[in-house]
Amino acid sequence: MNSADGGHLARIVAEVHARLAVVTDGEVADYIPALALMPPDLFGIAVATMQGEVIEAGDTRRPFTIQSVSKPFAYAVALEVLGRERVRQAVGVQPMAEAFNALVLEPRRNRPYNAMVNAGAIAVAGLLRQHFGPAAFDELTARLSDAAGRPLAVDQAVYESEAATGHRNRALAHLLHAAGIFTVPADEAADLYFRQCSLSVTARDVAMMGATLAHIGANPRTGQAVFGLDAVRDTLSVMFSCGLYDGAGEWICRVGVPAKSGVGGGLVAVVNRLLGIGVFSPRVDGAGNPVRGLLACEHLSEDLGLHLFESSNPGSRLLPLLAR
Numbered sequence: 001m002n003s004a005d006g007g008h009l010a011r012i013v014a015e016v017h018a019r020l021a022v023v024t025d026g027e028v029a030d031y032i033p034a035l036a037l038m039p040p041d042l043f044g045i046a047v048a049t050m051q052g053e054v055i056e057a058g059d060t061r062r063p064f065t066i067q068s069v070s071k072p073f074a075y076a077v078a079l080e081v082l083g084r085e086r087v088r089q090a091v092g093v094q095p096m097a098e099a100f101n102a103l104v105l106e107p108r109r110n111r112p113y114n115a116m117v118n119a120g121a122i123a124v125a126g127l128l129r130q131h132f133g134p135a136a137f138d139e140l141t142a143r144l145s146d147a148a149g150r151p152l153a154v155d156q157a158v159y160e161s162e163a164a165t166g167h168r169n170r171a172l173a174h175l176l177h178a179a180g181i182f183t184v185p186a187d188e189a190a191d192l193y194f195r196q197c198s199l200s201v202t203a204r205d206v207a208m209m210g211a212t213l214a215h216i217g218a219n220p221r222t223g224q225a226v227f228g229l230d231a232v233r234d235t236l237s238v239m240f241s242c243g244l245y246d247g248a249g250e251w252i253c254r255v256g257v258p259a260k261s262g263v264g265g266g267l268v269a270v271v272n273r274l275l276g277i278g279v280f281s282p283r284v285d286g287a288g289n290p291v292r293g294l295l296a297c298e299h300l301s302e303d304l305g306l307h308l309f310e311s312s313n314p315g316s317r318l319l320p321l322l323a324r
């Protein structure tokens with residue numbers, strides 16, 4: 001990208017940030033007590049290109065916990081190390097019309113609907129714990145760090161807060177253990193999930209992690225191969241259909257790119273082969289999705305023509321900006 005075009009994209013990102021800065025809908029999540037301490041007005045948008053450049057506006061370097069934005073990346077790691085068939089036996093790929101933390105499994109198959117809801121993410125954590133043993137958290141963190149392009153670490157206060165209050169997720173882990181999804185103790189699966197959700201990231205990190213998926217699994221800045229092609233394809237497919245919980249259908253119509261939100265205020269969106277988008281805004285809606293994160297992606301999608309079915313030409317208005 002030459003600097004004139006980069007400047008144009010930067011102007012659009014800055015405009016979208018300015019347009020949405022006034023929006024105060026939603027509430028900071030407080031069911032994990034430590035999350036409630038986050039100042040509600042923080043707002044950052046970062047966009048990472050396939051050249052490894054990051055364009056940013058607002059609070060893009062402010063750390064927050066990754067929460068459910070970790071789910072697609074943990075899923076990609078599981079696909080990578082265990083293979084599609086093994087993972088698919090344990091976790092489905094269907095949207096679930098229930099809350100993200102519902103104690104529900106697919107009828108008959110007795111497995112979680114998908115890896116973007118808590119049941120599926122805890123199933124993935126159990127599979128990883130079983131595969132890697134006590135090294136599971138370090139192995140998972142290493143992959144997520146490679147995707148972000150810097151070493152990530154746990155926010156200890158949020159981890160302890162979720163571990164102390166996450167009874168529903170523990171119940172899910174026991175349900176999954178009883179269903180034979182994994183054989184490690186349920187508490188070990190839940191603990192890995194709590195730690196993974198407590199990794200501290202910034203909007204820049206999230207944009208780069210998204211860009212790694214967009215760049216067929218290789219971090220565009222470091223060039224390091226993090227995920228294989230098949231893992232990326234399956235991960236993006238499930239993000240597309242299930243990433244925004246029970247708002248996923250609405251999201252596909254309005255924004256049209258794979259994405260995943262988290263109750264910590266983070267949101268990742270992936271424009272295949274073009275961009276990773278990371279947004280941070282702590283106020284979330286009733287479904288647990290960050291309000292300004294959704295709006296920022298909607299506005300960027302509209303302004304840049306990012307919808308997958310935009311004139312059958314994703315990035316139709318973005319491509320001229322990126323052309324050398």
Ligand code: GLU
Nearest residue numbers: 067068197262263264288
């Ligand atoms: N750690 C959170 C939970 O399991 C993640 C939920 C989310 O980010 O949507 O409750």
